Amino acid sequence: MIFQDPRAHTNPVRRIGDFMTEALRTNLAVPAAQARAKAVDMLAQVGIEDGARRLRQYPHQLSGGMLQRVMIAAALLTGPRLMLADEPTTALDVTTQAEVMAILDDLRREFGLTMLFITHDLELAAAICDRTAVMYAGQIVEIRSSMLLHDDPLHPYTAALAGARPDIAQTARRLRAIPGRPLSAFEALPAECAFAPRCPHARDVCRAAVPGPLEIGGGMSRCARAHDLRGRLGAVADG
């Protein structure tokens, strides 16, 4: 698991080496010296060369980007097959974000890992994920090949999200927003589409029942009007 803010998930009074080798020593009974050697090797794989010295340091002595690399290295040390990355670059500046994403992508391929990448950044999801699952009110409302998500969404919420992205070519235009506010899972009514109060395409059928998963276009949509709206959603939510 790689967390959003590495500083919040490392103990400030424990050394990097203790943090990195803990799982190896306690879960896999790897001897201390061997665990440290593995940690140094893994640090080198995420671009931290002086690993032996880094293991003796405390989190506050490392930059945010370096600490996130430590988190990635620690997550890979026990040989996982599935890596969960929860907004791993949100707390980093843009340049460091790009470096960390490149490392994650390289290591994912090298180790043959499956990665579940959680993000609010649709562009980033499209860039690194094969498939994207879009969630609303605690439920997956669309699963789609990332390549098709922007141009041919299957759910009005996905289209509205894509339409709300700032456009660098149109600096004078007002930013488009989705009306209303997002619902938490517990606020969604049990008998209608949770997105209905904000959806420009809502009709009576949307308020008759919670839409079930519908296979369409090689993906999945939880929209009662998915077939009617197919090809009309584009990247803009109105209409």
Ligand code: SF4
């Ligand atoms: S089911 Fe109806 S309200 Fe819900 S997203 Fe589809 S069109 Fe909109």
